[in-house]
Structure formats: structure tokens, C-alpha cells
Amino acid sequence: MLASIGQFLLILSLCTAAVLMLVPMTGYFKNNDSLMRAGRPLAYVLFLLVLTSFLILVALFVTQDFSVTYVWKHSSLELPLRYRITATWGAHEGSVLMWVTVQALWIAAVARYSRSLSLSQISRVLSVLGIIATGFLAFVLFASNPFEITNPAPLDGRDLNPLLQDFGMIIHPPLLYFGYVGMSVAFSLAVAALIGGQIDEKWIRWSRRWTNIAWAFLTVGIILGSWWAYYELGWGGWWFWDPVENASFLPWLAGTALIHVQAVSERKNAFRGWTVLLAIIAFSLCILGTFLVRSGSITSVHSFAADPFRGIFILILLAIYAGGALTLYALRVNQLRSKDTINLNSKETLLLANSLIFITATFTILLGTIFPMIFEAMGKKISVGSPYFGLMLFLLMIPMAVLLPLGAQLKWHKDNVLTAIKSLIPHFFIAAVLTVIAFYVFDTLNLRATAGIFGGFWIASTSVAQVVKFPGKPNAGFIGMTVAHLGVAVFLFGMSMTEHKDVEKDILLKPGQSTMLAGYEFTFNGVKQVKVENYQAQQGSITVKQNGNQLVELHPQKRFYPKQQQPMTEADIYPGFTKDIYVSLGEQINKQGDWAVRIYIKPFIRWMWFGGLMMMAGAVIALFSKRNKRQEHQQVDQVMKARLGLS
Amino acid sequence: MTPTRKKRLLLILMVAMGVSIAVAIFLTAFKENIMFFKSPTEVVANDFPDNRSFRLGGMVKEDSLTRIPDSLKVQFIVTDFAADVRVEYEGILPDLFREGQGVVTIGKMTPNSLFVAEEVLAKHDENYMPPEAAGALQEAKEKMKGAE
Secondary structure (H helix, E strand, O other), X not given: OHHHHHHHHHHHHHHXXXXXXXXXXXXXXXXXXXXXXXXXXXXXXXXXXXXXXXXXXXXXXXXOOOOEHHHHHHOOOOOOHHHHHHHHHOOHHHHHHHHHHHHHHHHHHHHXXXXXXXXXXXHHHHHHHHHHHHHHHHHHHHHOOOOOEOOOOOOOOOOOOHXXXXXXXXXXXXXXXXXXXXXXXXXXXXXXXXXHOOOOHXXXXXXXXXXXXXXXXXXXXXXXXXXXXXXXXXXXXXXXOOHHHHHHHHHHHHHHHHHHHHHHHOOOOOOHHHXXXXXXXXXXXHHHHHHHHHHOOOOOOOOOOOOHHHHHHHHHHHHHHHHHHHHHHHHHHHHHOOXXXXXXXXXXXXXXHHHHHHHHHHHHHHHHHHHHHHHHHOOOOEEEOHHXXXXXXXXXXXXXXXXXXXXXXXXXXXXXXXXXXXXHHHHHHHHHHHHHHHHHHOOOOOXXXXXXXXXXXXXXXXXXXXXXXXXXXXXXXXXXXXXXXXXXXXXXXXXXXXXXXXXXXXXXXXXXXXXXXXXXXXXXXXXXXXXXXXXXXXXXXXXXXEOOEXXXXXXXXXXXXXXOOEEEEEOEEEOOOOEEEEEEEEEEOOOOOOEEEEXXXXXXXXXXXXXXXXXXXXXXXXXXXXXXXXXXXXXXXXXXXXXXXXX | OOHHXXXXXXXXXXXXXXXXXXXXXXXXXXXXXXXXXXXXXXXXXXXXXXXXXXEEEEEEOOOOOEEOOOOOEEEEEEEOOOOEEEEEEEOOOOOOOOOOOEEEEEEEEXXXXXXXXXXXXXXXXXXXXXXXXXXXXXXXXXXXXXXX
16 A cells, blocks of 8 residues: 555656656746746655655565565565665665655755756756656666565565675665765756856856765765775775776766866866866766666676666666767857966866876776676676776876875966975975885885875875965865865875785684784684574684783674575674774684684774765865855845846 | 977877877786686686686586685585586685585686686675676586587
């Protein structure tokens, strides 16, 4: 019953989205104010409809309604309440519904917080967002309907994949989706502007804030994903260059290029075409990411569902959106010619360089990700190893790290590059000295680690100096930039240390046996059976000692979920400011209770995630820029004046 | 040539040089890290890259897993039901590694026709088989049918 209501609401949502796609746009072309005014209320109605149907799906999980196919496939009577709720987005159908729900939320937010846009602008934007919503709602209804009914209903469900029964699963997908789908706003603004044929700075300023928010969500979503993979998959890695990870990293790279170029195009009539193109690329990569995750066409730890029809459906959507937007771009690009000239010796040039570096990185990683698919189509099976991605990104991030302080240092419009470089030279030496110290403190580092750490010190030192030297009271934009750049430094340091100074040991341990690793003594005290909630576990006990003093007792588990007949490794971690101690159980080797045990020491791994959080914080802080607010007030005044003038 | 033209030409030359260096690096890195997938039938027929890693996938043969005592070394056979390859691996096997189920291993072939794996990947849930391994099994099945 409830399921039918949910289904009905979805159909209503699809109709509403279709109306939203057509009506305000028609109003724009016919110059009909009342049609254009329909955009905002339609956006709110759409959001309410989609949200209600999403909440109905949650309710179906909470009440264990196994007559719904999606519910019995991914839940069971024993599943604890918190995971019943999160199971809603634990598999394909529900996660696509969440995609659409989040998008509807963004549409409603755009409708609500767009006072500074004129009616003709907002109506175009909402219509373009409506096009996207229509496509994905059609995808939900026709290719992945979560409300499908099974008759007769099974007595019990098949349970949620144990990997997803975890706290990380509660927050990682929603936040990542907020970022992913948020890019659709930047895309819609770009397309709407192309339809209108002109982009002014308030347009870009407005879109910049939305891009910043989406980018911040995307950043924190990726970090959470990395953290989750680290402790949940039991392999101790934080990034695997898995196609699905790349799927989230690609829009992030393109988004990073976008927010930097927007800084120029909002100030000057330059790079506007490039800004628009980057917005189109970023969102197209989000759809491509959805395709990679949802089609199951690539070997990946995330491919839980494999269905070619779904893959083709998303590819068609991608072709329509990206193809349509790019065609429009090609038609209108002449009208977007820069009017202001750019001086080579200025911040603008460096920001352009930044976007070129990031977009090159985007395409290098894109190639490595989709190349196996192209080969597959030709009948050859290959895969691209992770060293490729690591090496390419390392090489591309060298110019990024070298140029970053220069870009931050140079003034807008016109500056002297030589003077700027001269003022940075002392920091080169500071960074060099710090790197040498680190080299000895951490007992030799390899080339890549040395380069990474040097980059970190170099960025940190120059960023701090710019804060100290900043004339007057720093504005939010400057603080945001500095925090984000310091985040890059912290990330580089943490990443270099984790990647190149971690120690790992796979070892066979008898009960009572000890082993040494990096100055720590690990004693295996055996394994006992425990029963928790909906699983049983063999729980090991490992005492960690340093210089004879007990540091901590770790309890890694080998869990067994009877419903899915599936074992799962749950690592136990002793987190620390400078290092994590990570222990997980392999398997029982013989009847005497000997176990294969994996031990890791991961130096500074938390710094990496903390650096990412700083980047996110920087993007959020920049939203509170007074300069933005002042200009927005002026914009609102102008729009109001125009409206009064008309009536 | 006017000074502006000279400047422009220089710029174009520099960009061209940068691009070609980037492409060269890209191609080398790509070539180094491309990994081929081979089925046991292909490996037995000596169709595999020498001295470099490749992926071998198929089914773990029933009752083929043996352990070398007091170590983490294991040996098992990967089969596509048409041919078998013996695989050795030292380390912790993934949770879902089981006899009679799909597996993909990454490693090198040694002269005594033993495949030494550096990495073993097993499927990630009950409904999921590595697509490559599934494909290899399918192909072998079809070949066997054709032979009959």
C-alpha cells in the first residue's frame, strides 16, 4: 500500500519535473512573466514530492515490508534499525532515488536563494535543472524502480551487504551525492547563460558560491570514502585508484579547476568561455561517474549491481546532457569572447595555469579509467595498474605545488613576477631546511616522499608569510584561500609520509607469540567467539607494547554474517597524532589456533584527511566574503529597481 | 619578424615542447602499467607476457588449496575447466576466497610453469563474480562445446 503511494508520488514527480523543464523555459522564449514565475513553486513542489517518496522508502525499510523487492533484497529481520535506515541507499535503486532527492533539494535551494537573479535568468536555470531531474526520475522509474512488488512476500530478507553495515555508510554516500549533484547547479547556470547568450560577472559570482558549496561537499565526501575504505575494507589502504574512486575524484579535479577560474571570470570579462566549459565538463564527469558506479561495466570493489540496460540508460542521459551543452557552447562561444586583456604578469595567468594543470590531471586519470572499457569493446582484456595513476598525478602536482605560492602571491591585474619570485626565495630555503630535518628525523625518505614533503613545507611557509604580511584586516575570501592552501600542505605531508614510510607485516602468530614491528611489540593472545547484534565474530586480542609498557590492547574481528554466509574483516586501529597502529585478522591457519595477522604502522595518515577537511573549510569560509555580500546587495537593489521600473 | 611575432612563436614552441614531453611521459607510464588479462587456457598455450605482471583469472579448483606449514604460503589451482594453472601466493587471502569460486590473481609466470601471485582478488559479494573471470569461464565453456 505504502509502496504504491511511493510509486505514485514518483510518477507525479516525473510529471512535475517535466513541467518544470518546459514551462519556465517556454515563458522565457515567449517573454511571458506568469509562465516564468511558475518556476519557483514548481521547484518546491518537486522537492516535496521526491522527498516524500524517499521517506516512504525509508519507512518501508524501517517497518520491514518484505513485499517490496528492494527491501527484502537488502534488509532482514535481524538488521539493526540504524542500518535498516541506511540500507535505503545501500544498493542501486535506493541510491539513485537518493541522487534524485538530493538534486530536488538543490533545485529547491536554488529557487529559494536566488533573489539576486532576474526572473528571466532564474526561469532558465530552473528549467535546465528540470531537464536533469526529468532524465534521472525517468531512470528511477523505468530502469531502477525501488517500489517494485514481490508477490507473495518472502518471510525474511536477504540482508544488507556486511561491508555496508557501518557508520561510514550512513554519512559517506549522502555527502558525496550532495557534492556530485551540486555540480548540476554550476552546469545549469552555465547552460542557462549559454541559452541567454551572455554572461556577466554577477552571474559568475552567483554561480561561484554554489560551486564552492558543491566542491566542499564533494571534498568531504571523498575524504569520508577514503577513511571508510581504510578501516572497513581491512586492507589498510586509503586510496586504490579503483574506477569508482576515480569517478568521484574526476569531478573533484575538474571542480578545483572551475573554482579557480571563476575567481578570475567574476572580476574580469575574461575566461568566461573557459568557465562555462569547465562547468559543463565537471557535471558531465559526475554523470560519467554515476555510469561507472551503476553500470557495473568495470571491475571494481563497488560494482554491486551489474545491469547493462541501466548503463546504457545513463550513457544516453550523458550523451544528451553533455552533447547538448557542448553543442550549445559551440554555437555561442563567439559571444563569450574575452573583452578584457590579461596581463601575463598577474594572478590571472597563474589561475589559468592552475586550471590547465587540473584539467590535464582530469583527462589523464579519465583515460586510465575508461581505457580498459575501450579495449574490452575491441575484445582485449586489460587493466591499468595503480602505479600509472600515482606517477601521473605525482608529475602533474609538481607544477601545481611549485606555482601555488606564486599564484597566491601575485596581485590581480598587473604585478611584477620577478619581485614576487624574489620575495618567495627565502621560503624556498626554509622549506629546504625543514625537508632536510624531516629527512633525518624520519630516517631517510625516498624521492617521491622528499618531493611531497618539500612541496608541503613550501606551500605552508609561503601561505603563513602571506597572512603575516597581509595589509589591513584580511577578508573571508583571503582567509578561505589560505586555509584551503594550508590544507593542501598538510595533505601533501600526510600523504607522502603514509605512502612512503608505512610498514606492513603479514605474519603467522600462535597464541602467546610476539612479534616486533617499528619498535612496537605485538603479542597475540588468541581468539574468542563473541556474538553481537546480527553477526558472530572471532575476536582476536593483541597487546601492543612500546619499551615494555603496554600501549593498548586491540581487538580485530573476523565477523560472520549468517544471513549472507559471508565473512568480513573488521580491523582495529589505535589512532594517533603521528601514527596509526592497525591490526586485522587474516584467517585461522590450523586447529591449534594459529592465525594470519596483518599489522600496519601508518605514519601521519590522519593528517591527510585533516588536510582535506581544511580544504573543505576553506571553501566554506570563502562563502562569507564581505565583498561578495556587498556586491550581492547591490545586485538585489538593481534587480528590485528594474522590477519597479517595469511595473 | 616583429618582436610580438617572435614572442608568439617562442610561446608556441614552448607549448609544443611541453605537450610533447607530457605525451611522452604519459605513453611510457601507460605502457609500463597496462596489465593484460589471461585465462588458464591462454596461459597453458604460452600466450602471456614474459617477465611482467599480468592478471590470471578463473575458478579456484575444488580441493586444490594447500598450505605450506608454519608460513602464510599457499598454493592453489586456477582453472577454466579446460586448463589448469598452479598459483603460489604468500600472504593473507581475501575474505571471499573460496574453492569453487571465482578469483583474479596478479603476478608473474615462473619458468617451471608456476604462477607467483603478488595479489589475489576475490569477488565482493555473493552475487558478484569478477567480470573478467566470468568471461574467461564462459569462453572456455564455449570452446569445449565447439570441440565436442
